[in-house]
Amino acid sequence: MARNGPESEHQRASSKKVGSLRALFPFFAPYQRYVILAGIALVITASVSLLLPVAARRVVDGFEDGALALLDGYFLAAIGIAAIFALGTGMRYYVVTRLGERVVADIRKAVFARMISMSPAYYENLLTGEVISRITTDTTLILQVIGSSVSWFLRNSLLFVGGLAMMFITSGKLTLMVLAIIPVVILPILALGRKLRKLSRVNQDWIAQSSGNASEALQAAQTVQAYSHEAASRARFGEVTEASYATAKTRIGVRALLTMIIIFVVFSGILGVLWIGARDVRGDVMTAGELVQFLIYAGIMAGSVAALSEIWGELQRAAGATERLVELLGAEDSVSDPAKPKALPAPVRGEIAFENVVFHYPSRPEEAALNGISFTARPGEQIALVGPSGAGKSTILQLLLRFYDPQQGTIRLDGIALADMERAAFRQNLALVPQDPVIFAATARENIRFGRPDASDAEVDAAARAAQAHDFISALPQGYDSYVGERGVMLSGGQKQRIAIARAILRDAPVLLLDEATSALDAESERAVQDAFATLTEGRTTLIVAHRLATVKQADRILVFEQGRIIAEGNHDELVSQGGLYARLARLQFTEGLAAE
Known part of the structure; x- marks a missing residue:
């Protein structure tokens, strides 16, 4: 049965924070062109966003000066800026999303390739359902980060730095007041961020445990039903799922608290700056347009800080997922091929x-x-x-x-x-006929051809005849092209065994x-198959x-x-x-x- 809990506390505590995402860099190496294009689009959109407040200032001050032609020019320029912003945003979305899908597809293939070659010893203490969860759930998290979160993180970082620089240019005094707010914002990020990272890792562990539990029960559905174990299986799956939900609920609560604290502190600071700025306008220390420009930059910076705090949580979740995938990619197999075979x-x-x-x-x-x-x-x-x-x-x-x-x-x-x-x-x-024959969710022909993928239809037919499988396969609705169901559920035990024997016959191996x-064969079928074996084993060890x-x-x-x-x-x-x-x-x-x- 499935294990009683997620990975050990020691494993969860070994998280390397967001730095774990560096393990994804090798997967980006073949696609540097897309990374560069995404970077260019990102800089364009961030730069345009930082130009808009300047245009707003010119418009406001233009109203005060009464220069109508100048005002019209500013509006036309703003429309041009909006067009560039739209083009850059569209290009960024296309390139980043495509890059994310490509990289995650490569990660999935790499993890599967590694896992399918691991010896059975590796799976003695690890549920295959948990491996599947990592390949699906964890890579989906990474896709979300690559296709969205990283892009938004970089964009908001640029907006934060650029907005801060423009605020200094607009009003140094007001900027220093805004900067005084930053330590108050950073403290909850550091304090709650560590807790959020641990909760994210635990949550992913429980999700994987839930998937492993479901996979194990569903693959043995007939045995579960035969022993009237449905209620107990439902209860066990319910316990694991509820534990996953409870962890997720705690994680969501921490993130919500973090977001509330940051938003309150940031916007309270903005209101304080607005109050002082309004008094400066009244005292002719700055123009109304400059105050509007400063406030927009302050809003951009505040919005970027709020976004960064939220995205940081996503990056931490993805870091936990990356660690779990890296564990699979770096798993040591007790059986390995020699360097010079x-x-x-x-x-x-x-x-x-x-x-x-x-x-x-x-x-x-x-x-x-x-x-x-x-x-x-x-x-x-x-x-x-x-x-x-x-x-x-x-x-x-x-x-x-x-x-x-x-x-x-x-x-x-x-x-x-x-x-x-x-x-x-x-x-x-070597050709193997196991005690419990493995039948894949494919056609009868494809299951036999598994022994030798390049075999012709005539060779598949001959192998089935030798294994005394031809008659029952021909009686199926589509004959050899009939779908036999997951794990061969549409076949009897003896039929599955004869398909496995046909597979070994087709392989034509010396051992x-x-x-x-x-x-699993009845007496008559066993005698027929024994006759087939007499021919098959001739000249073979x-x-x-x-x-x-x-x-x-x-x-x-x-x-x-x-x-x-x-x-x-x-x-x-x-x-x-x-x-x-x-x-x-x-x-x-x-x-x-x-x-x-």
């Missing part, structure tokens, strides 16, 4: 060797799943792995696929250690791995994990596993004559099975 000799013979292999699953370090395993599978040999559940049989296949690396010992393919080769390269020579490959001994009687060799060790080895007749665990299992399955009939 070796290549398998061609053609691949399919010789497999386990040399004194010891392995502990990362989540169970105190328990050895395999303990001193050594055996060699000769090219073309068919070896069966039998024994009770948890004896280490399927672990052999997982290590051979290099989903994990052993703590001791070496695994070789054609004499070359797996750790010395690129995983994608040597896996091309075949069968993990309870016929466990085959490892067969099976509980039903009837499926392994014809194997060249049988390895008997118990508690992570090989305790016996031989063919079916030899092992039965030796007595021991295999003989006991054979007696239970064959003798008592026949008696029960």
